[in-house]
Amino acid sequence: MKVDAIQDGIVIDHIAAGCGMKLYHLLGLDALDVPVAMITNVVSGKRGRKDIIKIDADLPVSLDVVGYVDPEATVNIIRKGELMEKKRVELPERLVNVIRCKNPRCITSCEQELDQIFRLADREKMEYRCLYCETRAAGI
Numbered sequence: 001m002k003v004d005a006i007q008d009g010i011v012i013d014h015i016a017a018g019c020g021m022k023l024y025h026l027l028g029l030d031a032l033d034v035p036v037a038m039i040t041n042v043v044s045g046k047r048g049r050k051d052i053i054k055i056d057a058d059l060p061v062s063l064d065v066v067g068y069v070d071p072e073a074t075v076n077i078i079r080k081g082e083l084m085e086k087k088r089v090e091l092p093e094r095l096v097n098v099i100r101c102k103n104p105r106c107i108t109s110c111e112q113e114l115d116q117i118f119r120l121a122d123r124e125k126m127e128y129r130c131l132y133c134e135t136r137a138a139g140i
């Protein structure tokens with residue numbers, strides 16, 4: 001894959017340096033059979049260093065997950081080799097089935113069919129809590 005020549009795909013740019021791999025896993029890109037390029041520690045004028053993920057496939061990327069990992073990241077949609085759309089993300093109010101509650105007594109631990117839902121409890125601290133038991137999510 002030519003990293004700079006994506007025809008139809010997605011470029012997630014301006015990810016805080018060191019968060020690229022976390023985002024890669026949370027988006028489930030490791031489980032997909034599509035070409036993905038991870039570029040880490042790129043010098044960026046705006047933020048010092050950044051990570052970039054390039055996905056050479058037209059697939060839906062959860063803006064909630066990107067916003068959860070880094071609300072400053074941007075999602076660029078590439079069509080026919082051109083930038084078609086640049087999407088901004090923000091911290092989502094809710095995270096559904098992105099992270100798991102680590103409280104062993106949480107109802108989601110025994111009732112597997114329940115969605116794992118976290119709500120944004122504190123925007124300043126970027127803190128999420130389990131909707132069912134209020135357990136705080138581990139940070140990024």
Ligand SMILES: [Zn+2]
Nearest residue numbers: 101106130133
């Ligand atoms: Zn819980």
